Amino acid sequence: MEDKKEESKCFICGATSDERVLLNSEHEGESKKVCVRCLPPLIHGGS
Numbered sequence: 595m596e597d598k599k600e601e602s603k604c605f606i607c608g609a610t611s612d613e614r615v616l617l618n619s620e621h622e623g624e625s626k627k628v629c630v631r632c633l634p635p636l637i638h639g640g641s
């Protein structure tokens with residue numbers, strides 16, 4: 595059995611929910627968390 599604590603991290607910058615607000619998102623069919631700082635570029639379609 596794994597006793598790994600489920601960790602919430604931004605999939606882009608790796609920030610944890612302790613550092614920033616994280617939001618649920620879906621990317622390539624997987625549920626991922628993204629922090630509020632990384633979200634705006636995603637919305638604007640930044641490359």
Ligand SMILES: [Zn+2]
Binds near residue numbers: 606628629
């Ligand atoms: Zn981030």
